[in-house]
Amino acid sequence: MTVLSSSSEILLSKITDKTAHAGIIGLGYVGLPLAMTVARGGLTVTGFDIDPQKIVDIDAGRSYIEAVPDTVLRAETGAGRFRATTEFSGLAACDIIVICVPTPLTKYREPDLSYITRTCATIAETLRPGQLVVLESTTYPGTTDEVVRPILEKTGLTPGQDFFLGFSPEREDPGNRDFHTSSIPKIVAGDGADAARLMEAFYSLAVDTVVPVSSTATAEAVKLTENIFRAVNIALVNELKVVYEAMGIDIWEVVDAAKTKPFGYMPFYPGPGLGGHCIPIDPFYLTWKSREFELPTRFIELAGEINSAMPRHVVGRLAEALDVHCGKALSRSRVLVVGLAYKKNVPDIRESPSLKLIELIEERGGSACYHDPHVAEIPRTREYMALKGRQSVALDEPSVASFDAVLIATDHDTVDYASLARWSPLIVDTRNVFARRGITGGKIVKA
CATH class of the missing domain: 3.40.50.720 (NAD(P)-binding Rossmann-like Domain)
Incomplete structure (x- = not known):
């Protein structure tokens, strides 16, 4: 049986008893439905976005994403389980931080990871021991390990010991009324055994079926394979x-x-x-x-x-x-x-x-x-x-x-x-x- 580190034990306990605070960065087609699903799973969620109009709409109870009805948005905000902000300093209070930002191509068809790198730099400003950082943005195999981790390591904190990393590819299908965020099986992977346990525990609160794989690179490859097919x-x-x-x-x-x-x-x-x-x-x-x-x-x-x-x-x-x-x-x-x-x-x-x-x-x-x-x-x-x-x-x-x-x-x-x-x-x-x-x-x- 895997022995968890003290930091991961504390976070796992928070997830299990639903006292953990989740932060979702990027409130678009992926982030907002995920935020609602995690909130319905029992965690308090703060959504972060650079677009102030999204925050205005959310505060007014108006959803701009078809997959999130106004009634659902109002229920979660009214119950105090979800709020949205443009103030990223609030990331310090989050136990789990999920990155749901775009990953477009440049005009030369090369990956544009600028949204990921800027977001990670912002997270690093308030990164503290005991946090789980998850990337959901679609990207090439190795991004979590080669791009995200080095930026966060510059804080002096050690991944797998002080903070934890994971990858879980989004599987949203806009307009599909047969499947929702909670009913679509979720691929999860952690950077190390402790992170893997935390990933499974976190997503199990929100989705019906969690499918763990052996590494973040494998999880990244799963998403690409689905869309290449x-x-x-x-x-x-x-x-x-x-x-x-x-x-x-x-x-x-x-x-x-x-x-x-x-x-x-x-x-x-x-x-x-x-x-x-x-x-x-x-x-x-x-x-x-x-x-x-x-x-x-x-x-x-x-x-x-x-x-x-x-x-x-x-x-x-x-x-x-x-x-x-x-x-x-x-x-x-x-x-x-x-x-x-x-x-x-x-x-x-x-x-x-x-x-x-x-x-x-x-x-x-x-x-x-x-x-x-x-x-x-x-x-x-x-x-x-x-x-x-x-x-x-x-x-x-x-x-x-x-x-x-x-x-x-x-x-x-x-x-x-x-x-x-x-x-x-x-x-x-x-x-x-x-x-x-x-x-x-x-x-x-x-x-």
Whole structure:
């Protein structure tokens, strides 16, 4: 039986009797649902974020994350189990600190760990014995050990003795109503035996199933593997779409028929490109890290090339359809892009291919507007600053009829597709939404 150090014994006791105070850094799509889940598990939670508007919304009982209803937020704040602040000095009072900050790519597709390093430097300012520091941000194998630990060690405190380190990859799926933070099995790993015990104890309070692995690097690799699996398979079906398209074969019909096989097959569907903060980004963290070992990642890089080419392929199909069905060049056309979010029924536009589609249409001289029931206005983004401030247009007959084509980029459930088919002279459907709903009539082209 493992003998715990005195510091870990004290913290384990606090976790077990639910007197530990947890701090969640980053109150976005990962951090806020986690904060609510930990609070419901019985711990007092303080949320930290650099965005003062989030704190204003939380204090007013308004949730900006769909996975956290206003009623849940108000219940936890009203009971005193959760509060939010921009004052990071409060980290000193936290027994457990969980880092949920972004890990984007640079324009050269290299990991941008600046959010992690700045956050760790902030934690180091008040780090004290007896704290558990957990990284949840997706990153390459070795980050917890090679990046986080050295920053915290500069305090003079010893990991595994004075403070403890762990990694647990987030597994949030915005818009998925079948799974929640508490019901999704949680991968956990600690830097050493004491940290591993603390990680299991902490997350067991919040989630139904905890899955321990042997090291933080392994846990980091688990998250990358999950998203690389999706990226590669989506790339495969996107490539098949282009090939079958040339043969006059409907890829969606092929996939739907193939998935009737009860073994050895898992359906993936094509689209206009990859979006979200995970699948378009995470695979390249491993690609970058693998260079250290002089090993190629050809499969991952090829998948990235195929998926990145999809928006341009879709715009090519749009231009072709306008020419064939409307006798009009894209350069003289007005196009309505339906769906700005990267996936249906959410307001999340991170890495959304819709932004690229709008940019490509306008690069070719066309005019593009968008409609999205979940995104009223395009916010500031890292790569599409020129689109900032554009607003969603109405989806009524006079508005739709004023466009030469409608491009379905995201298949939100609340959109009236039957009316779109009647109102628009041309529809280019990248999600097979009309066929899935049995809607016919008009000029509908799949892309």
